[in-house]
Amino acid sequence: MSDHFEPVIVGFLCNWCSYRAADLAGTARIKYAPNLRPIRVMCSGRVDPQFVLQALRSGADGVLIAGCHPGECHYVNGNIKALRRFTLLRKTLEQWGIEQERVQLLWASASEGTVLAAAVNRMTEDLRALGPLRWGEKVLGDNGAAHLVVEEV
């Protein structure tokens, strides 16, 4: 594996907190890993597990879901729902052989720019250590034609 592997993290950030935390990290000129590709959602409870799978399938090395701390969700308990989904998704992804570090859930309020930045740094390091996921190519084979790989037994 090349030393220059730069992990791609797709981030689903809640509009009311974590997205603002990312904004704050920017305006406060906090330096952190440039590996996050943020997508703004209205609440962490909006993140359908299909989004996470689609991101992994389409080339992300990891996915970060970030929302308001429990008790602070704009929609009361969207983040509790997100936590339930995440917990069940994590268990399912384990069966897929996908390492826990690749899909993470974070609580970061609008004032916690440093928390978000630190989490992105940490996750980037985690993913660097794990190496690229490259699902389409490494797991499904070129073109998704993994069935053509005749494996020796």
Added chain:
Amino acid sequence: MTENGKPKLAMYWASSCGGCEISVLNIHENILTVDEVFDIAFFPCIADFKIKDVEAYPDGYIDICLFNGAIRNSENEEMAQLLRQKSKVLVAFGSCAYEGCIPALSNLTTKKATFEKVYFNNPTIDNPDRILPQHSTEVAEGELTLPHFYHTVKSLDQVVEVDYFIPGCPPEPPQIWAVLQVVIGALTAGQPLPPAGSIIGAGTMALCDECTREKKEKTIKRFFRPYEIQPNPDQCLLEQGIICMGIATRSGCGALCPSVGIGCRGCYGPPDGVEDQGAKMLSAIASVLDVGHESMDEDVLEELIQEAVDTIADPAGTFYRFSMAHSILKRVKNGKGAA
């Protein structure tokens, strides 16, 4: 159409159990109408045909081919290609051809692990010389070959173009008959066929829509495996903590399983608008799970939710029982998670 002017019907099984054929025969006396209208061009389950016969047909000779079974090996794929070429209308018939079904559950593990289980570590197998089927074997008479066993099971539409999909494991006979009537109408009376690529012989909504169990608000604290609970006969099974895939499954079977107290397994695949049935189910399950409250400490919350989630023994195998080949990720990374 040929000599006697009758349209040609074919049915072929790839990686499947044969239940789809039985389901076709279960349209009872209507099978006589099928026989009246169609000429059987290829149907190994009920009549003796050879591949050579099919190869000799001109392209598009078969008017409608019901193809059941998943693509597990190279022979399945070759037959799919041959039948595609020889058929005007190719139907992915049943869950295996449509979305992988039970054969594609092996996408949750590896080919290597599958072979280990089938040929070595199996209580009914004694194989001290560790003999495995080989693609090619030399014998005195020459070379013998077996098809290549693929790493990943695929659905029919992942190897050839498919005109229609009929879901179900197996499709329900009344639904099959309804579809055949449409086809017969089109062939004999020029009635229109559904648009290409449609899912036919099923509904569009979630199965709950046709389930007669009483539905209230779902507040589930934990899940039960079937042997752990005696279900109340009238109430929604999911509300009782029994995993029922009805909320993430296409209607069409008439809610057969819930009507006899068994949670829907999901054999009709996802309803309209859902790409990944398992992820949809996962999402729905998490939404009805009434554990954890926003007033709780973060650690307590995590622990409680983890405990509740752990009452689901095998989420991947449960939520993707029929749809692994059509799922977004299609197979596991290295099979380590699924022993």
